[in-house]
Amino acid sequence: MAVVELDRISKSYENKVAVKDLSLRIEPGMMFGLLGPNGAGKTSSIRMMIGITRPDSGGVNLFGKPFARESLARVGYLPEERGLYKKMKVIDQLVFMGELHGLEPKTAESRARVWSEKLQIAEALDKKTEELSKGMQQKIQFIATMLHEPELIIMDEPFSGLDPVNATLLQDVLLEQKKGGKAILFSTHRMDQVEKLCDSICLVNHGEAVLAGTMREVKSRYERNRVVIEFEGDDSFLRHDAVAEVRNYAGHAEIKLKDGGDSQALLHAAAGAARINRFELMEPSLEEIFIQTVGGKSDA
């Protein structure tokens, strides 16, 4: 049973098409990336997924059934535009959010305490929100999303504004949730951040899906035509026939191969000329794939 199933949903505002014929499917235990530049229609799609807005056409299924508000008790949503009540004590706020999702106040409070230990923010619970740093507020929002143990976790730009240490902390928590069988949807324009986390992706641009599938499938559609070489000595091999473009940073060269260019021939040439410390045939990054797919059409 799919946790989320969007069937050709569309939404327009005034004359602007926000989402057009978008379909996707998220299974339990899957990390799904909804990727694309700002204004591509990611947030609009999520809003339709959880009933904040209704699609003009198409269907939304949650947990195998057509959308119903009761299903929201099983969904945790961390929106991109997120905030907390400034004057409210953090623990009261978390209990309030838990209660809105149907938890008993006591359960909500004990879970909030467990989570705050886990995210190393227990000292913030008795403070008012306005006394917390932005990063701390973000962790509190994260906890508020997780309190009712949702089976579908939706995170819109979850790592924006977080330092690398805390971003890693949250990533680890999410990986743990995934192992526990939860379905996780990431939405972000920072493709590098989620590239290594996601099992499946859907790339959207101007409201339409331009690329979708498992990460393996998507990447295998694109040639491995980039090579990174770290070397000492003569760099004349960089002018090899197989090389289309090169960026040479004193001993560290990033090379783009010509179509059909033989990487093995290049390795031979390089080994003959210089001492090679590293030779790696790279797969294209999502960002490169995205740029290659939409070309100059993207606004971002």
Added chain:
Amino acid sequence: MRSNVWLIAKREYLEQVRGKAFRLTTILIPAIFVCIFGVGYLASKNSGNGKHIVIAAADAGLASNVKSQLLSDPDSHTGIEVVAPAGENDRADLIRRVTAKQIDGFLWVDSTRGSDTPHGAYYSLSSGDFVTTARLQGAVSRSVVQQRLAARGIAPAEIESITKSITIDTQKLDKNGKASSSNAMGTFWAAYAMAFLLSFTVVLYGMNVGRSVIQEKTSRIFEVMLASVKPGDMLAGKLVGVGAVGITQLGIWFAAAGIFIGTPLAGRLMAGGFDLHLISVTEGVLFVLYFLLGYVLYSALFAGLASTVSTEQELQQYSPIAAVPIWLSFGMITYIVSNPNSKWSVAMSLFPPCAPITMFLRMASQFPPFWQIGASIGLMVLAILATLWFAARIYSVGILMYGKRATLPEMMRWLRYS
């Protein structure tokens, strides 16, 4: 999810009641209230006090009689000088003294201008001092009458009893024809105070809801909430929560007023006319009812409008929507209190935006027929339903829109989205 409205109302209520603003307004508003009414009451009572005026007349007897009439008024504390018999030179001199601000004004009584009725004129730098003018007129009239009676040979003691002022006592009749002594001035002040309090609190809490919507919008809390709560429930919870704050505050004020009335100090102060005992239990209940209806009407409207803007300043631009019906109601206050059953008074008290205030003004003067109160409440409920329908739709779209203020055509389009 059935209890989300309750949860949101509870949060809103606790946050506001625990806040500093609540404590401050609970104390400050009655203080401002007492100041406005106290100053108004004392000013009207003591207007003309401490003035220095001159009575000038060719007839010295008349002039000194006017002076003693003026001095016999217990409310007056005017310094009076007499110039008599006065001629044209004295008049020029008095004009000079007024312009030099040595005296506040002078009364010129001219009893030689042909007719047997003297003509009086009060000269001063301000033309609007009608309290002083009225006192002077009364004093001159009584003096002239006394002089004429004396000229007809009537004894001074008789003159005194003939010209003694009379007082008119107001008796209010109920439906069975039973009379009870009422204080017309006190009724007016009680009605005025209640209407003032009603309009003040309705607008205060209506704007309060608007501000709370804007705060949630700026703190970006809406989308977090929408993952578990329907926009309509959020709106309802907010209205209930802030309304409960209003009822709490009114409760504190009424309780404090109740305790105050029991004190001897209040007895002394209210001897002057303003009397809270003039408010009956029915009126008290209807006051709370009209507060709630007026509050829901205005706060739903403000919540809808607040969701279309991003700052409190922008919300202020909509405040005339609440201010105009209130000005209109207050502009008609004397008319309504003196003609509580005229067509205009009835129409105003049925028109929902004006109903809470105007119905209350009518009620204080004469209790309106129950069908009219019923009709006005019915119309208000209809207006509230229409406003809620409109506000909820605007709200559910507006809370997710950031940036510039929405125009009316945009709002109309939003009605279709939801």
